[in-house]
Amino acid sequence: MNIQTSLDKNDVCILIPTLNEEATIVQLIKDFRSEGFENILVIDGHSSDNTRQLAEENGAKVIVQEGKGKGQAVQEAFQLIEEPYTVMIDGDGTYLASDVHAVLQPILDGRADHTLGNRMANFESGAFTRLNLAGNRALNKLFGFAYGIWLEDILTGYRGFTRHVIKNLSLTEMGFEIETEITVESVKHEMKVEVVPITYVARHSSADTKLNPLRDGLKIGKTIIRMARLHNPMFYFGILGTGLTLSGIAVGLYVVNEWMNGVTRIPMTVLTALLILSGIQMFIFGMLSDLIVSLHRETMRMLRKRDE
Ligand SMILES: Nc1nc2c(ncn2[C@@H]2O[C@H](COP(=O)(O)OP(=O)(O)OP(=O)(O)O)[C@@H](O)[C@H]2O)c(=O)[nH]1
Ligand SMILES: [Mg+2]
Structure with a gap:
């Protein structure tokens, strides 16, 4: 060619x-x-x-x-x-x-x-x-x-x-x-x-x-x-959120198993709740950041159009 x-x-x-x-x-x-x-x-x-x-x-x-x-x-x-x-x-x-x-x-x-x-x-x-x-x-x-x-x-x-x-x-x-x-x-x-x-x-x-x-x-x-x-925050925070939530579930399963055997693990229960809550929070951060990035992209698009 x-x-x-x-x-x-x-x-x-x-x-x-x-x-x-x-x-x-x-x-x-x-x-x-x-x-x-x-x-x-x-x-x-x-x-x-x-x-x-x-x-x-x-x-x-x-x-x-x-x-x-x-x-x-x-x-x-x-x-x-x-x-x-x-x-x-x-x-x-x-x-x-x-x-x-x-x-x-x-x-x-x-x-x-x-x-x-x-x-x-x-x-x-x-x-x-x-x-x-x-x-x-x-x-x-x-x-x-x-x-x-x-x-x-x-x-x-x-x-x-x-x-x-x-x-x-x-x-x-x-x-x-x-x-x-x-x-x-x-x-x-x-x-x-x-x-x-x-x-x-x-x-x-x-x-x-x-x-x-x-x-x-x-x-x-x-x-x-x-x-x-900065481009796809859901991907970034999604990785963090999934990691935290999955480790929370893993610790949670252990706590439930122990409880069924008659042992109550209070600190581990607190840890389970904290991990899962932080995980969910990461997803919320992700959604909020996604919104900000979308709005920013829209603004940039408008600015570019104006410059052209
Ligand atoms: N000016 C400048 N050129 C560099 C520098 N480091 C590498 N290069 C050049 O950048 C190009 C790519 O470097 P390579 O070592 O071939 O890296 P690569 O192609 O990603 O890796 P390979 O798959 O191993 O070839 C080559 O032309 C190098 O000479 C640097 O520090 N300064
Ligand atoms: Mg090369």
Whole structure:
């Protein structure tokens, strides 16, 4: 699929965050240039190898991020970019430049403000470790459950944006939680999000991952739940409420059983009542928060309409 000919490819900023990607950055930049995209911005996280020099030699604009972490780099780059369209891609050579057309098309057609390149659609064997694939699937499910929208690959590193999106998301995450935050913020701001199939290939043998699957996976899961409190409070308070009520019922069953055997457990009876009451209270908090969030969403919608 090739992009409509009317597009000036310099209106597209190809954004590549890098940290020690000398093994793959040259080929990636060359591939984009042979697709006709010359406007390439590398935001580097103080690489200790030759990434910056190689990127510059091959025609990319290179800046060094002020802080640390992929999230901080992306936020800094979003502030600098003024082009109408941005395509963000990891520099580790696991995504193909030739998929850029698929990533951009829904945005150029006006159907989407933000596109997600779905790695699950087609991945080479070895592209995901078993743990990474299971973790990605679990986090996608958690996201779907918490936000009521199924986006197939919320953690993808290949994304397209309009200028409107990159200037309007409020991003704060510094590390690998940035993909989650971008996805949640887009859903929250009611941006039109579209998922497109792309190919995901195995990482170059001499390049190391910067992601720790367990530590970063847990952080991402926590981010999804924490952010759900502001988007879908019934989900957040529902988890707390169910936990409290179920433990109350468990203690209660024990108390009743003991009472049938002639033993009265007064402190445990009090605990049962407290747990169940707190559980019910969580559901009430959830309903109230849900009301507040709905009203807020309505206000924001009106403000957006007025701005348009
Ligand atoms: N600027 C910048 N880029 C980073 C930083 N950490 C990682 N990156 C880049 O962000 C991209 C994604 O990092 P990866 O280590 O591939 O993480 P991942 O793709 O989520 O995980 P894998 O599945 O293991 O590849 C790569 O291009 C990295 O070079 C950072 O602190 N600063
Ligand atoms: Mg990667």
